[in-house]
């Protein structure tokens with residue numbers, strides 16, 4: 893029996909990548925969508941009660957009446973093309 897170990901390593905690594913606990917999607921002209929396993933805390937470290945939600949949207953336009961959560965007020969009042977880019981290298985001392 894001939895086992896293709898590189899194939900299994902790729903499979904395992906792919907599975908590790910897909911096991912990220914939190915995914916944040918920057919939406920065009922709107923919110924940040926959080927999915928997965930996360931906790932949102934206030935400045936004192938007190939968690940917001942999410943009632944078991946595994947998906948929430950955070951306001952990044954500043955117009956929500958329910959901050960930090962998005963309430964849809966961004967519609968027509970906030971523009972941003974959410975296209976990914978690479979940050980410059982991290983500065984070291």
Ligand code: FES
Nearest residue numbers: 951952953962966
């Ligand atoms: S991003 Fe939706 S209300 Fe601000």
